[in-house]
Amino acid sequence: MRYQGTKINPTRYDRSQLKFFIILSVLGVFMVLPIIYIISTAFKPMEELFAYPPRFFVRKPTFDNFRKLFEVVQSSGIPLSRYIFNSIMSSLTMVLTSVVISSMAAYILSKKKFRTKNLLFEINTLALMFVPAAVQIPRYLIIEKLGLIDTFAALVLPLLAMPVNVFLIKQFIDQVPNSLIESAYMDGANDFFVLFKIVMPIIMPALVTVAILAFQTSWNTPDPSSYYINDDAKKTFAFFMSAITTRISGNTVQGQGIASAASLILFIPNIVIYIIMQNKVINTMAYSGIK
Amino acid sequence: MNMVSKLKLRSRKQWLGVLFVFPWIAGFLIFTLYPLVTTIIYSFSTVRFKLEGVSITYENVKNFTDVLFKDPEFKLALPKYLVQIFYFVPMVLVFSILLSLLLNNNLKGRSFFRALFFLPVIIISGPVVENLQTMGAASLQGLGSFPVYRFIHESIPDFIAAPVLYVFDNAIMILWYTGVQTLIFLSAMQKIDRSIYEASMVDGASSWQLFWKIIIPTIKPFIFLNSIYTIVDVSMSTMNPIIIEIKNAMFNIKKGFGFAAAASWIYFFIILLTVLISYFLFGRERK
Incomplete structure (x- = not known):
């Protein structure tokens, strides 16, 4: 290696890095595997979907599954755009409110001193460990009592309560140096300013991670639509996709192909959001503002 | 005034x-x-759902004793789950530390690799994982015929061989669970000031010593954070044997919601116990 001055790592490609490239590439292949699988399954013709032993890659790709899916979509009364609109609205609302609410709470829990602080955080951490499926029925009863059945709020509110968000964000805010916040107070900043202009930019990787996770839960789950919404026009895309695949699953052979096409369509927004956001994660990775 | x-x-x-x-x-x-x-x-009760509402009749601890002593499925699911926790979680942590060490290097195309290794985040929380697993894509096929694998299987005592083989069998699943954890470790490692490395290298520290004396102590709070995250992630996954069992019990007429609630609380205390173990390993702060 040539002389590097005060640096340890070389700035450009160096032969000594080859081993890292090899390891990372080999492991990287496994990371893209599921995505390739989703794409290739969606284009599989019927006989390949049920081939035994199952094949990973598609041999004779067709658009059959998509054609059948659109036939089913057209025969249902409500236009597809309606479901997609509902999904986008509820997911976006959910992501934004969840990030803001969680970081506000996490900021207070991390940086302020008050009596019930530790107790609150411990209850939150314990709530992490409780089986989400088991609270479904009491949660339904609450939604019913609050009169939220068949409202947009029922799609968002029950999902907002994600203890894992507060947990993750709080751990990151703990690492923000107190002196940074104090110096901001000295300069006359209030808590809103400190949180939104100082703390949140520093913990951006955590916030984006939480945002991606929140989007995932909201976009992929058909549960709120199937539990709390009776009106078909208010249901989400994820529900619609799971409904048409189960409705046809009386005819499982038919349903399998449609399901694979549907899961590809359902998956695309995930990857789009990911590509948009991951850049933010990686570029703003932890600069502390203080040396 | x-x-x-x-x-x-x-x-x-x-x-x-x-x-x-x-x-x-x-x-x-x-x-x-x-x-x-x-x-x-x-x-603590038998729960029935009727048209006019929920009817609850107090049953004392019957549900709990049913779950623990009578139900055969819970008894079968529990050891499976414990194996998963004690092998899987440490392996996820080790893998994610290794990955973040690799990604912390100043490589060319680093941001591409980082994006690639964060990718499992969107996969593991989606519905595809189950399909992949049933297809056998989550395990390395044909691994059983490798001489190394057979050697470990046949000539090393079982209590050592079992975890090693478990890692081989679940290598890909372990990788898929490392997304968030790798990111968290990576952002912790980025916080370490470069001058600390330089100073210790001037003093003659090897990279092995750098790892144990500088990197590990710095990321220690994050090891605890990640261990909790992984435990919760694995325990709440829809593929978890106990979760499946609880979900089935909810809609089973014989068992009912009371049974499912009791099972959830027992499960909760088991998870709490594993979290406490990891607290004693990583969580306590040195005074």
Whole structure:
């Protein structure tokens, strides 16, 4: 290696890095595997979907599954755009409110001193460990009592309560140096300013991670639509996709192909959001503002 | 006069604090804590859903004894789960530390690799994982015929060989669970000032020593954070044997919701126990 001055790592490609490239590439292949699988399954013709032993890659790709899916979509009364609109609205609302609410709470829990602080955080951490499926029925009863059945709020509110968000964000805010916040107070900043202009930019990787996770839960789950919404026009895309695949699953052979096409369509927004956001994660990775 | 204005300022600041936490506390109480408390009541009773509402008859600890002693499925699912926790979680942590060490290098195309290794985040929380697993894509096929694998299987005592083989069998699943953890470790490692490395290298530290004396102590709080995250992630996964069992019990006429609630609470204490173990390993701060 040539002389590097005060640096340890070389700035450009160096032969000594080859081993890292090899390891990372080999492991990287496994990371893209599921995505390739989703794409290739969606284009599989019927006989390949049920081939035994199952094949990973598609041999004779067709658009059959998509054609059948659109036939089913057209025969249902409500236009597809309606479901997609509902999904986008509820997911976006959910992501934004969840990030803001969680970081506000996490900021207070991390940086302020008050009596019930530790107790609150411990209850939150314990709530992490409780089986989400088991609270479904009491949660339904609450939604019913609050009169939220068949409202947009029922799609968002029950999902907002994600203890894992507060947990993750709080751990990151703990690492923000107190002196940074104090110096901001000295300069006359209030808590809103400190949180939104100082703390949140520093913990951006955590916030984006939480945002991606929140989007995932909201976009992929058909549960709120199937539990709390009776009106078909208010249901989400994820529900619609799971409904048409189960409705046809009386005819499982038919349903399998449609399901694979549907899961590809359902998956695309995930990857789009990911590509948009991951850049933010990686570029703003932890600069502390203080040396 | 001075006192009054001071007091005012103080209580105003407190109100701002309350304003910050209020939305979260309200949501948490209504949608998480209250349902949780309700399940405690359910777990001690037989729950029937009728048209006019929910009927609850008090049953003492019958549900709990049913889950622990009578139900054969829970008994089968529990050891499976424990194996998963004690092999899987440490392996996820080790893998994610290794990956973040690799990605912390100043490689060409580093941002591409980082994006690639964060990718499992969107896969593991989606519905595809189950399909992949049933297809056998989550395990390395044909691994059993490798000489190394056979050697470990045949000639090393079982209590050592079992975890090693478990890692081989689940290598890909372990990788898929490392997304968030790798990211967290990576952002922790980025916080280490470069000059600390330089100073210790001048003093003659090897990279092995750098790892154990500088990197590990710095990321230690994050090891604890990640261990909790992984435990929760694995325990709450829809593929988890106990979760499947609890879900089935909810809609089973013989078992019912009371049984499911009791099973959930027992499960909760098991998870709590594993978290406590990891607290004693990584969580305690040195004074």
